[in-house]
Amino acid sequence: MKAAIVLQDLETLDFSRLETHFEECLRDLSFDDAGELDVILMDEFESSAYLDTILGKLYSSAREVFLNKGLYLTSINVLFGKCAVSSLDLDWLYVPKESLKKHFNHRNYKVFEQPVIQGYSYSGENYLADVNKYKVSALGGTFDHIHDGHKILLSVAAFLTSSKLIIGITDEELLLKKKYKEFLEPFDKRADNVKRFLSLLKPALTAQIVPIKDVCGPTGTVPDIECLVVSRETISGGEFVNKTRLAKGLSKLDISVVNVLGGNEEDGWKEKLSSTELRKILMDVKNRS
Incomplete structure (x- = not known):
């Protein structure tokens, strides 16, 4: 199973409520560890520091939902800029506006209400521009x-x-x-x-x-x-x-x-996401089978 969630207007996106939509995606679709979720960002970025901040929030939010479902190895890709969206082979597409589906030419789609906050939260205006530096x-x-x-x-x-x-x-x-x-x-x-x-x-x-x-x-x-x-x-x-x-x-x-x-x-990154932990999960799965 492969699905994509499209996001835009990140400056007004309420990241604290975004997990609800990742959970909705899991309810609608039959994901397993062979599945893949793409999060496609329609905004343009100018700063790597701002991009790093956004990527950290999005990957963390999506991964938390998948971990709660025991999907440790399901692939998540956050794509942005001039990514090859037209060539994505998707089973399902979630878009915040009906008009956005034309970018993907996909018939299996669902429009969701993107969670927003009042005012600006993570504006990239104060970051140094360094795209393609x-x-x-x-x-x-x-x-x-x-x-x-x-x-x-x-x-x-x-x-x-x-x-x-x-x-x-x-x-x-x-x-x-x-x-x-x-x-x-x-x-x-x-x-x-x-x-x-x-x-x-x-x-x-x-x-x-x-x-x-x-x-x-x-x-x-x-x-x-x-x-x-x-x-x-x-x-x-x-x-x-x-x-x-x-x-x-x-x-x-x-x-x-x-x-x-x-x-x-401070603790030497003990809780960081690592390949070592993923290999341990694979070993545990093998031992239980």
């Missing part, structure tokens, strides 16, 4: 069982990048000591998941996948990279990359920091 950007990670945190990181990186995004994906030889390693996805599967998400999000962007075989990966050697996108918990890694580049006579990278989804810095 860099021609070439980079980020890295394991991207095992691609999850909401990965997707926010990829989304912000794609938003900042006009031409090419270099994605370093940890090679299997560096993952030998990972917990629940038997449930770790192979490199090709992880790479395909990243490429598929980026093709939905920003089809015109060139996505170059590079295996990471050392600490820096491509960011330590590729001169064309202008920006490195990291999560808040891996800022030190970005600092190490810049020290390495300067030692090699390469230019220093701008570091763009994305918030961590779940958890707190």
